[in-house]
Amino acid sequence: xxxxxxxxxxxxxxxxxxxxxxxxxxxxxxxxxxxxxxxxxxxxxxxxxxxxxxxxxxxxxxxxxxxxxxxxxx
Amino acid sequence: xxxxxxxxxxxxxxxxxxxxxxxxxxxxxxxxxxxxxxxxxxxxxxxxxxxxxxxxxxxxxxxxxxxxxxxxxxxxxxxxxxxxxxxxxxxxxxxxxxxxxxxxxxxxxxxxxxxxxxxxxxxxxxxxxxxxxxxxxxxxxxxxxxxxxxxxxxxxxxxxxxxxxxxxxxxxxxxxxxxxxxxxxxxxxxxxxxxxxxxxxxxxxxxxxxxxxxxxxxxxxxxxxxxxxxxxxxxxxxxxxxxxxxxxxxxxxxxxxxxx
Numbered sequence: 633x634x635x636x637x638x639x640x641x642x643x644x645x646x647x648x649x650x651x652x653x654x655x656x657x658x659x660x661x662x663x664x665x666x667x668x669x670x671x672x673x674x675x676x677x678x679x680x681x682x683x684x685x686x687x688x689x690x691x692x693x694x695x696x697x698x699x700x701x702x703x704x705x706x
Numbered sequence: 707x708x709x710x711x712x713x714x715x716x717x718x719x720x721x722x723x724x725x726x727x728x729x730x731x732x733x734x735x736x737x738x739x740x741x742x743x744x745x746x747x748x749x750x751x752x753x754x755x756x757x758x759x760x761x762x763x764x765x766x767x768x769x770x771x772x773x774x775x776x777x778x779x780x781x782x783x784x785x786x787x788x789x790x791x792x793x794x795x796x797x798x799x800x801x802x803x804x805x806x807x808x809x810x811x812x813x814x815x816x817x818x819x820x821x822x823x824x825x826x827x828x829x830x831x832x833x834x835x836x837x838x839x840x841x842x843x844x845x846x847x848x849x850x851x852x853x854x855x856x857x858x859x860x861x862x863x864x865x866x867x868x869x870x871x872x873x874x875x876x877x878x879x880x881x882x883x884x885x886x887x888x889x890x891x892x893x894x895x896x897x898x899x900x901x902x903x904x905x906x907x908x909x910x911x912x913x914x915x916x917x918x919x920x921x922x923x924x925x926x927x928x929x930x931x932x933x934x935x936x937x938x939x940x941x942x943x944x945x946x947x948x949x950x951x952x953x954x955x956x957x958x959x960x961x962x963x964x965x966x
Contacts, residue, residue: 641753652762659770663802667782680798680845687805688834694766694806695813695830698759699823 648697655693662686716920721780727923731779734927738772741935748942756817757947763814764938767807771934774803775927789847794911795919800926801841807934809833811896814941815870818889819878829869836862844912856913860904867897881946888944892937899933 665686666679717726742765749761777783783799809830816826836859843855870893878889906929907913910922917925941947 642755644758652766656766656770659802659806660773662806663770663774663777663799664782666785666798677845680841683798683802684805684838684841687802688838691806691809691830691834694763694810695826698762698813698817699826701759701762702755 643703645700645703648701651693651697652701655690655697658686658693659690662690716918716924725781726920728779730920730923730927731775734931735772735775735779737927737931737935738768738775741768741931741938742772744935745938745942759817760814760941760947763810763817764942767810767938768934770806771803771930774799775930787845787847789852790849796844796912797923798841798844801837801844803930804837804840805834808837811933811937812866812870814937815874815889815892815896818881818885818892818941818946819874820881821874821877825873829866829874832862832865832869836866840907852913853908856904856908863900863904867900870896884944885946888941888946891940895937895940896933899929902929 662683665683718729719726720728720732745761745765745768749757749765752758752761774783777799778797783802784795784797786793787796788794812829812833813826816829839855839862840859843852843859846852846855875889875893879886902925906917906922906925909916911917911919
């Protein structure tokens with residue numbers, strides 16, 4: 633399915649590309665969040681669920697942006 | 707069974723913190739990074755619309771996993787949880803990794819089978835439930851609660867695997883022999899590897915404690931690297947993705963599928 637013709641490759645949706653980068657950043661924040669939240673600000677469960685929510689948000693974002701990675705032909 | 711008998715000599719403490727599992731976590735980090743950079747280099751300049759989607763997903767999966775492994779390597783991605791009368795070291799970064807990466811692996815398969823968005827949402831939703839209930843199990847302080855959540859999570863996994871082996875497989879078959887062959891190979895890989903996770907959890911330190919942290923970390927690392935980098939390697943080398951001009955070899959079993 634690789635494009636072997638001289639046609640222009642389909643245009644990437646800039647918003648989706650930026651969104652994928654942002655989702656990756658959110659996923660990284662989720663992984664490294666728990667140690668930075670340690671202290672009186674919240675119990676262990678609160679910190680775990682904050683991490684899980686961030687990972688789910690990042691994953692959902694990746695799914696959305698991958699499904700909309702290219703500009704719709706006008 | 708005494709876990710010490712199964713952990714003796716397994717691993718090497720690279721950081722001097724009495725954590726012999728750091729050897730496996732370090733190797734896991736390196737292998738995930740190598741996989742990430744390999745997929746980036748291989749996908750650089752790809753112009754095909756579908757191939758770009760597969761590359762975007764398949765690069766992110768080991769990329770985030772390498773960060774999770776690095777956090778566990780330095781001990782950041784772990785926390786002590788009191789269970790009954792003992793304190794368990796839970797590598798919670800695994801769950802963060804799995805929450806992000808397992809739905810994306812399924813997205814790869816769903817895109818390959820070209821199923822509708824409702825099916826994709828259902829598959830990913832059940833998968834997320836599988837990991838979240840696994841995390842609830844890991845955080846539970848009562849052994850009965852831990853095993854109950856493990857069972858719930860395992861049932862979710864069986865639903866996901868059943869969905870893959872039935873409706874997605876049928877959809878992939880309709881896309882031709884190359885796609886069907888690649889899909890079948892990847893699904894077989896997922897069926898075998900994913901089934902091993904709950905078994906390892908139940909015999910590992912978070913479950914019955916039959917195997918110690920060193921063996922458990924080694925086995926999880928092998929499973930994770932194979933399920934992410936191995937999966938991506940098979941997917942991105944397949945003719946179903948590359949087309950006839952660039953694929954190095956026919957997809958496994960393609961001829962057999964074509965003969966059906």
